[in-house]
Amino acid sequence: MKCFFHPTEDALFECSSCGKPICGQCMRFEDDDRVVCPACTLEKAMDVADEDINELLAARHRMTEAGRRTSTLQEKLAVFNVWLVLALVLLIGAQLLMRNYIGKAGKPAFFDVAHFRELGDPGPEFTYILAKAFQYANDHGGRYPDKADDLYPHYLEAPPFILGTEDAYALTPIQGPDQFLLTVPKADRFRYRRLFATGDGILQIQ
Amino acid sequence: MKHARGFTLVDTATLLIVVILAVWDGFFLNDALDVSRRGECYVNQAALDRALWDASSQRKRDVADVLAAYAVQYTDRAPQLVILYRQRGAAERAVVVVDLSDRKEPIRALCPMHTAARTRPAIDYWYAFGKWHCLFNKWHSA
Numbered sequence: 001m002k003c004f005f006h007p008t009e010d011a012l013f014e015c016s017s018c019g020k021p022i023c024g025q026c027m028r029f030e031d032d033d034r035v036v037c038p039a040c041t042l043e044k045a046m047d048v049a050d051e052d053i054n055e056l057l058a059a060r061h062r063m064t065e066a067g068r069r070t071s072t073l074q075e076k077l078a079v080f081n082v083w084l085v086l087a088l089v090l091l092i093g094a095q096l097l098m099r100n101y102i103g104k105a106g107k108p109a110f111f112d113v114a115h116f117r118e119l120g121d122p123g124p125e126f127t128y129i130l131a132k133a134f135q136y137a138n139d140h141g142g143r144y145p146d147k148a149d150d151l152y153p154h155y156l157e158a159p160p161f162i163l164g165t166e167d168a169y170a171l172t173p174i175q176g177p178d179q180f181l182l183t184v185p186k187a188d189r190f191r192y193r194r195l196f197a198t199g200d201g202i203l204q205i206q
Numbered sequence: 207m208k209h210a211r212g213f214t215l216v217d218t219a220t221l222l223i224v225v226i227l228a229v230w231d232g233f234f235l236n237d238a239l240d241v242s243r244r245g246e247c248y249v250n251q252a253a254l255d256r257a258l259w260d261a262s263s264q265r266k267r268d269v270a271d272v273l274a275a276y277a278v279q280y281t282d283r284a285p286q287l288v289i290l291y292r293q294r295g296a297a298e299r300a301v302v303v304v305d306l307s308d309r310k311e312p313i314r315a316l317c318p319m320h321t322a323a324r325t326r327p328a329i330d331y332w333y334a335f336g337k338w339h340c341l342f343n344k345w346h347s348a
Contacts, residue, residue, distance in 0.1 A: 081213070084220040091227040098234040105241040108344035115335065123290045124274040124334040129327035131276060133340050142325035191293070201278040201327045203288055203301045 006039065015040055033063075112157045119194040121163050122184050122195065123203075128196050129160055129169055130182055144173050144180040174198075240345045246318040247346040251338040258302050259303045269292050275313040275333035276300055277306065281324055285315035289333075307331040317342040 001011040005021035015037035016030075028041045038045075040066030116125040128161040129148060132155040137144045145151055148160040148171040162167045162184060169181045183196040254277055262269045273291040284307035293299045306313045317330045320342045330342040340346030 006322065037269050052224075054212055081220065084217060088220060088227065091231050092222060095231050095234055098231070098238045102234065102237050102241055102345075105244070109339050109347035110344070111334075119335075120271070121292060123275055123292070123303045126292065127274040127276050127288075127329075128334070130331060130342075131332055134329055135341070136321065137326040138324045138328055144326075178277045185343060192299075199327075201276075201280075201288070201329065202286070202303055203290055203300055205290070205299055 079177060113161070117163045120163070122187070122190055122192075124162060126169065126182070126184055126195060126197070127203065129156065129171075130201065130203075132156055133171060133180065133182060134201065145171060146173060147171055148182070172176075214239070234311060237345060240319070240343050243319055244346050247340050247343065250314045250333060251309055251340065251346075252308075253309075254287065254315075254333075255338060256311070257304060257309055257313065258289065258333065261287065261289060261302055265300075265302060266300075267297060267300075268294070268338075270298065272333060276329045277329070277331045279315035279324075279328045281327070285313070317346060319343055 001021045002025060004008040004020040005026045006023050009023035009025065012024050013022050013027055013035045014020065015022055016117050017036045017040040020037050020039070022035075022037045025161055028036050028037050028038060028102045029196040030036055035059045063193060107171075111128060115127075116122075119125075129151065132151050135147060136151055136155055148169045152159045160171075162169060170181075170185050171178070172183075174181055178198040181196060183194070184190070184192065187193065187195045193203060194204070195205050258272065258275055260268055262272065271291045271294045273290045273292045275287065277285055277287050279285045284305055287304040287306055289302040289304070290303070291297070291300045306315060315331065316328060317340050320328065320330055330340055331340050332341050338347070
């Protein structure tokens with residue numbers, strides 16, 4: 001019997017895998033000392049190579065997927081400009097700190113009609129309006145308000161009605177640059193005959 | 207980290223929020239500064255309170271009878287303290303004017319933060335409801 005791969009040579013063995021007759025040149029040994037032909041050796045080697053390639057492809061696929069996930073996360077982060085977000089956080093933090101600091105100081109002073117009405121006397125409200133009339137004049141180049149209503153809302157928290165009644169305090173500029181007259185109309189209902197002040201800021205009662 | 211895709215719509219919205227917050231923070235900062243300077247103002251209020259007590263005791267009036275009081279700072283003369291007493295029992299209503307320049311201790315009749323130029327008298331310190339208030343700054347009332 002001649003060798004399948006070398007027809008001039010006598011066959012010495014049979015391939016343990018495919019049964020082809022093979023000569024001494026073509027003889028190959030498996031790990032378990034079985035004799036196989038070159039074709040079967042090559043086929044097995046190709047199978048091993050295929051498995052390796054598949055493993056490599058799978059590994060590459062896994063890496064690509066992992067890379068894609070990382071990239072998506074980076075893209076999500078990149079939607080925000082980090083400096084702007086940092087500024088946002090700092091501003092919010094600063095505001096919280098200042099709120100806390102201001103909050104410990106209590107509430108700012110605020111005087112509405114209810115405060116004055118409880119006193120039952122127009123004196124405190126009158127002096128408050130007098131102070132606000134001066135403030136108005138200093139903010140307006142020395143010009144006093146034409147009427148007490150001009151003080152509301154920038155200088156007074158409520159319209160200048162006497163203790164919440166329908167009567168307003170009367171403020172009248174008097175001839176001359178430094179004078180005005182602030183009076184309480186119908187002062188007798190509060191047991192005053194007259195309650196007034198002029199540009200010198202001194203209260204006058206009668 | 208540098209933005210990879212330029213200035214986006216999200217960045218614009220964030221910037222808008224940052225600007226609004228910055229302006230809002232500015233108001234808070236202003237209030238915080240006002241609050242931080244209350245101590246200097248309280249020194250004046252305490253001095254005025256002592257003047258009020260002294261004036262009342264000299265005239266044998268009770269401080270509890272004070273309806274209102276205020277300090278007038280003039281541009282051309284010494285500041286004055288004006289006190290309005292309520293009628294209580296036999297004691298008549300009265301207005302008392304105290305010259306603050308006569309006091310031993312120096313008294314500033316204006317809030318330390320009140321530095322604007324004035325052409326008219328000014329009243330920053332006002333007493334009512336049993337305590338002094340700074341009308342110049344809402345945070346300076348005890």
